[in-house]
Amino acid sequence: MSETAQKIAETFDMLPEEQQKLAYEILKTMVRNWDPDFTKLTPNEAAELEAAENDPETFSMDEVLKELGITL
Numbered sequence: 001m002s003e004t005a006q007k008i009a010e011t012f013d014m015l016p017e018e019q020q021k022l023a024y025e026i027l028k029t030m031v032r033n034w035d036p037d038f039t040k041l042t043p044n045e046a047a048e049l050e051a052a053e054n055d056p057e058t059f060s061m062d063e064v065l066k067e068l069g070i071t072l
Contacts, residue, residue, distance in 0.1 A: 001009075012023060034040070041049065052058045065072065 012020060015023060032038075059067075
């Protein structure tokens, strides 16, 4: 977690529960406005995806379907 994210979490935690709910909804709206289809990756997600793509034990969906004899 970045230093900024940690500061936000600590500040958020000081709020009363009702205000936390409001702050969460505001943050969720900001994220949706920034990425309405939730297609952008966080830095951690990008690193995990790259690691999975480079892992020789990771299979693509096409490989799995072919192995199972399923065609779409």
